[in-house]
Structure formats: structure tokens, C-alpha cells
Amino acid sequence: MDLTNKVVIVTGAARGIGKALATGVLAKGAKVCLSDINEQLGTTTAQSLATLYGDNNVTFVTCDVRNEDQFRNVFQVTKDKLGQVDIVINNAGILDEENWEKCVDVNLKGCILGTRLGAESLRKDNGGKGGMVINMCSLFGFVPCPYLPIYTATKHGVFGITKSFAEIPEMKINNVKFTCICPGAVDTDIITEDLQRLRKQMLNDTSLMSTDAVVEALFKLLSDSDNNGGALIVNQRDPDNDMTYVKTN
Numbered sequence: 001m002d003l004t005n006k007v008v009i010v011t012g013a014a015r016g017i018g019k020a021l022a023t024g025v026l027a028k029g030a031k032v033c034l035s036d037i038n039e040q041l042g043t044t045t046a047q048s049l050a051t052l053y054g055d056n057n058v059t060f061v062t063c064d065v066r067n068e069d070q071f072r073n074v075f076q077v078t079k080d081k082l083g084q085v086d087i088v089i090n091n092a093g094i095l096d097e098e099n100w101e102k103c104v105d106v107n108l109k110g111c112i113l114g115t116r117l118g119a120e121s122l123r124k125d126n127g128g129k130g131g132m133v134i135n136m137c138s139l140f141g142f143v144p145c146p147y148l149p150i151y152t153a154t155k156h157g158v159f160g161i162t163k164s165f166a167e168i169p170e171m172k173i174n175n176v177k178f179t180c181i182c183p184g185a186v187d188t189d190i191i192t193e194d195l196q197r198l199r200k201q202m203l204n205d206t207s208l209m210s211t212d213a214v215v216e217a218l219f220k221l222l223s224d225s226d227n228n229g230g231a232l233i234v235n236q237r238d239p240d241n242d243m244t245y246v247k248t249n
Contacts, residue, residue, distance in 0.1 A: 001132075001222040004029035007082045009074060011035045011065055011114060012092030014042040016188035017136065020211035021089055021218055026053040028219075033078040035063040036092070057082075065092045065110030075121050084129065088118035089218075091136040093154075100150040107154035108161075111135050115161055115178065123174035130175030134221060135162045137180040137231060142246055159231055159246075166229030179227050181217050182246065183234040184209060209236050217243065 008025050012018040013034035022032045026049060034049070036042035039062040046060035059081045063070045078085055090111045096103045118133040120126060140152040141159035158180060165171060166178040186209045217234045220243060221227060231246040 002029075003222070006030045006086040007033070007078060007084050008087040008089065009033045009035065009078055009085060009118075010089045010091055011063065011074075011110070012136075014038045014045050017183075017186060017211050017214050018089075018091040019045055020215050021091060023049060024215035024218060025087075026057060030087075031057040031082045032059075033074060033082060034058070034060045035065075035074045036060075037062065037064045065090075065113060066105045068113055071110075071113050071117055075117055079121075085118075085121045086129065086131045087222075088114060088122070088131070088133045089136070090114035090118070090133070093136060095148065095151050097148060097150050103150050104154055107151070108157040111158045112161055115165055119165060119168075119171060119176055119178075122176045123171070125170075125174055128174070128176075132177045132179065132222070133162075133165070134218065135178070135180040137162070137182045139182055139184050139233065139235060141180070141182050141231065162231065163229045172228070177228040179221050179229070180231045181214060181221065181234060182231050183214050183217070184237060186211055186214060209234065 003025055008030050010018050010022045010032060013022045014036035022034050026032055034042055034046050042060050042062060046058050050058040061074045061077045063074050065071055075085060092110055093107045094103055115133055115135060122128040122131040124130055135158050137158045138155040141155035145152045162178050162180040213234055213236060217232050221232055233241055233244050233246060235242050
């Protein structure tokens with residue numbers, strides 16, 4: 001997909017993977033609405049990207065993805081300021097086994113809201129031009145993890161909602177595609193010292209991928225024409241399976 005003048009919404013975009021994805025598509029000529037619950041950091045990130053890529057190509061909207069009204073506002077502001085929506089990247093997520101209800105709400109409810117709103121905005125019979133909803137999943141979206149059961153459950157849900165929306169006949173008719181990215185451990189703030197100790201125990205490895213690997217996965221998703229419902233593995237620890245689609249049947 002040629003990203004020139006395409007309009008992309010990225011949630012959880014103030015830092016980490018979301019910031020990297022927003023930067024990546026801007027560098028390819030897209031326009032981006034960054035969304036994040038952290039207003040101060042999100043505004044700073046948007047301003048720095050606007051300096052590099054132009055004020056007319058970048059906007060920021062504060063949003064808690066658990067709040068449907070706030071999430072709808074992201075889409076409305078994007079259309080008002082950038083003209084349309086072509087790609088929705090539901091990236092916002094947390095890892096919190098103790099505060100498990102928040103983890104479920106942010107990771108799963110937030111993704112469901114973003115997927116529904118993306119479908120609504122992109123479908124041709126509702127004024128859209130078609131497009132793609134990309135959900136940030138995880139390797140734990142299709143394999144178990146005894147140390148992170150809540151996080152794993154939420155990512156199984158992300159995998160399920162993505163593949164299920166891809167099978168809705170109305171979505172296919174309206175040229176709306178749904179895919180997800182399933183990375184291993186990425187070098188972001190979500191990877192705490194405690195989590196690294198668990199990874200050492202489980203895998204005997206504490207190496208982390210760069211966010212650049214996830215950006216490359218995004219570009220692969222956007223360039224592969226026949227990937228509706230696909231879940232792309234990003235796992236540099238396993239070169240034979242890195243950048244391959246999950247096989248579920």
C-alpha cells in the first residue's frame with residue numbers, strides 16, 4: 001500500500017511501539033492522528049513529529065481507549081483535521097496482572113472499541129473508502145503463558161476479535177480488512193525488571209527486539225494483499241518463524 005497522504009490513527013502513540021509506528025508511517029508520506037491517555041507526553045511527541053513532518057500532517061487527541069465517547073472523538077477530530085481515515089492501529093495496551101480488570105479493559109475492551117469504530121469509519125456504505133484495522137496482539141495471543149495469564153487472555157481476545165471481524169461478509173463487501181501483529185518482547189517500558197526475570201526463567205534469554213522490527217512488520221502487513229484475518233509473528237528469537245503468519249487451521 002502506498003502510504004502517501006493516507007490518514008492513520010495510532011492509539012497508545014505517545015511512546016514505545018505506538019510512537020515508532022506513527023513515525024514510520026509519517027516517513028512514508030502518511031498523515032497521523034496520535035492518541036494516548038497521557039496528554040502531556042502525547043502532545044510533546046506530536047509536536048516533535050510535526051516539526052519533522054509538518055503541522056498539517058500530525059495531530060494529537062487525548063483518549064482513554066476504555067471510554068467510547070473519547071474514542072469516537074479521536075475519529076471525528078481525525079476526519080475534521082486530516083480529512084479522512086484509511087488505517088486504524090489499535091496499539092494501546094498495558095501489562096498489569098494485579099490490576100487485572102484494568103488490564104482487560106484497556107487491552108481487550110479498548111481493542112474491541114477501536115475495531116468497531118474503525119469498521120464503522122472505514123466501510124464504504126458509511127462514507128469511508130475502505131481500509132485496514134491493525135490490532136497489536138502478541139505471541140501470547142495464541143500460546144499460553146503461565147506467568148501472565150490475564151495479559152495472555154486479553155491477547156487471545158485481540159486475536160479472536162481480529163479474525164472474527166475479518167470474516168464478517170459486510171466488511172469484505174465494504175473493503176475493510178482486519179489484521180494483527182504478534183510481536184515477542186520489545187524494548188519498551190512495558191518490559192520491567194520483574195518481567196525480565198520471568199523471561200530469564202522461562203526462556204533463558206533476556207534479549208529484546210527493537211521497535212523497528214514492529215515497524216517493519218507493519219509495512220509487511222500493508223504490502224501483503226491477501227492477509228485479511230492474518231496475524232503476523234514478529235519473533236527474532238526464532239528466525240525460521242519470524243515475519244510469518246500464524247497458521248490456525
